[in-house]
Amino acid sequence: MNISAKKIVAVLITIVICFTLFSLSTAAVSPELRGDITLTALDKDSKEPISGASFRIYRIASAYFKDEEISFVYTDEFRNCGMETGNFSDAYLPVHLMVHAAVNAIAFEEKTTDISGKVTFRNLQSGAYLIVPAGMKDGYLNPSPFIVTVPMKDETQNKWIYSIDATPKIEADKDDTDEEKTYISVKKIWETYGKTPDSINVSLIKDGVIVESVVLSAANNWYHRWDNLDKNHSWNVIETDVPAGYSASYEISQTTVIIRNKDDNSEDETTTNHEDTTSPDGSTTKPTDPTKPNDTTKPTGETESTTKPEELIDTGQLNWPVPVFSVVGLVLFSLGWSMLNFGKKDEKTV
Numbered sequence: 001m002n003i004s005a006k007k008i009v010a011v012l013i014t015i016v017i018c019f020t021l022f023s024l025s026t027a028a029v030s031p032e033l034r035g036d037i038t039l040t041a042l043d044k045d046s047k048e049p050i051s052g053a054s055f056r057i058y059r060i061a062s063a064y065f066k067d068e069e070i071s072f073v074y075t076d077e078f079r080n081c082g083m084e085t086g087n088f089s090d091a092y093l094p095v096h097l098m099v100h101a102a103v104n105a106i107a108f109e110e111k112t113t114d115i116s117g118k119v120t121f122r123n124l125q126s127g128a129y130l131i132v133p134a135g136m137k138d139g140y141l142n143p144s145p146f147i148v149t150v151p152m153k154d155e156t157q158n159k160w161i162y163s164i165d166a167t168p169k170i171e172a173d174k175d176d177t178d179e180e181k182t183y184i185s186v187k188k189i190w191e192t193y194g195k196t197p198d199s200i201n202v203s204l205i206k207d208g209v210i211v212e213s214v215v216l217s218a219a220n221n222w223y224h225r226w227d228n229l230d231k232n233h234s235w236n237v238i239e240t241d242v243p244a245g246y247s248a249s250y251e252i253s254q255t256t257v258i259i260r261n262k263d264d265n266s267e268d269e270t271t272t273n274h275e276d277t278t279s280p281d282g283s284t285t286k287p288t289d290p291t292k293p294n295d296t297t298k299p300t301g302e303t304e305s306t307t308k309p310e311e312l313i314d315t316g317q318l319n320w321p322v323p324v325f326s327v328v329g330l331v332l333f334s335l336g337w338s339m340l341n342f343g344k345k346d347e348k349t350v
Contacts, residue, residue: 035150035162037129038120041113043140044169049117053170054134056108058101060147061085063126072128072149077106082242083249088128092238092250094145098132099203099238102210110134124150133208136170141233142208143168173232180231185256188222188239192246192263201240202259207233213240 037057041050061072072085081100083093101108113119121129128149133142146168151160184204190196199217203210204226216222229235237257242248245265251258 033126033151033162035124035126035164036120036122037124037131037148037150037164037166038118039113039131040165040167041117041119042167042169044171049113049115050137050140050170051113051115051117052137053113053117053119053140054110054136055113055119056110056132056134057121058097058106058108058130058132059125059127060097060130061128063128063149065126070126070151075127077101077104080244082239082247084247088147088149091144094130094132094147095205095208095236096238096248096250097130097147098145098208099205099210099240101130101132103240108132126150131166131168133168139173140170141173143170144234145208181227182229182231182235183225183227183255184229184235184237185223185225186216186237187256187258188216189258189260190222191260194263194265196261197243200243200261203238203240205234205236205238 039055041053042048043050058078059075060078061074064071064073072088074081074085078097078100081097083096085093087093100106109121111119111121128147130145130147132145136142146166148164148166150164151162152164153159154161186202188200188202199215201213201215202224204212204214206229212226214224216224226235237259238250239248239259239261242261245263246261247264249260249262251260
């Protein structure tokens with residue numbers, strides 16, 4: 001092989017290496033892979049593990065793959081839940097789905113944390129999963145339900161992961177006193193030009209558990225208020241069964257949960273600028289970001305996971321083969337480099 005041919009071969013090897021690594025860096029996720037979710041229950045203050053904490057898991061959405069994209073669609077059991085998938089980080093979506101699952105007796109898998117505070121749900125198909133606390137050890141409050149997707153996007157390493165770690169931080173129960181009381185109210189707003197249903201049911205949620213249901217209708221101006229609630233607990237209000245043809249969304253205005261029902265069949269866009277709202281008690285407030293409820297109504301506890309599922313459709317990569325092929329690439333590069341040097345020596349000898 002002459003010197004020019006050797007140089008050409010070396011250049012071609014380098015191009016192949018670069019193309020291979022680039023192709024691997026943009027590899028799509030695999031629909032056949034199964035994953036697992038490991039929960040570690042910790043005391044929010046002491047960070048000590050909590051054993052005997054029960055969690056339920058529901059598969060709420062299936063995952064669909066096309067090229068390098070992944071999307072999620074509700075399973076049959078959750079298709080008529082009455083709330084759009086929207087953003088999985090919406091604080092109200094997991095609470096709403098929890099109530100839907102409880103009311104409709106949807107099947108679940110339940111496990112309890114071990115002495116290290118850990119529990120793992122294994123062999124999970126790709127999709128979105130609702131994690132619901134089902135019972136804490138005495139002296140602790142239920143943390144918020146939350147949603148985890150399998151796989152999840154690790155933004156820091158720019159890759160998809162199938163083994164998910166989540167850490168619900170659980171608050172200790174506190175003694176209730178007569179002085180520490182609060183209230184929460186609910187207001188239904190219809191966004192439709194057609195005839196609205198005669199009534200709806202809403203549920204009062206205490207620390208992730210349904211404690212009472214009431215009926216809202218024109219007779220009570222689609223409004224209800226609960227008084228003398230223990231302030232040391234987490235309170236929320238969720239629409240129990242959204243009427244067919246409508247979708248629900250939630251907002252917080254101070255201590256009022258505003259539930260908006262939009263007619264899915266309406267061709268005209270109803271107003272969504274959320275102007276000032278006047279409650280029946282006479283107070284006028286501006287609704288805040290529905291994904292950031294205030295301290296009075298937000299579910300107790302925090303959840304940390306390796307990634308944050310902010311989008312339903314995303315593009316990712318699978319990087320695990322890169323180190324292996326990098327070694328192969330280095331070997332090929334070294335071979336090409338040796339060939340070039342060998343060619344230079346031949347030139348000198350000539």
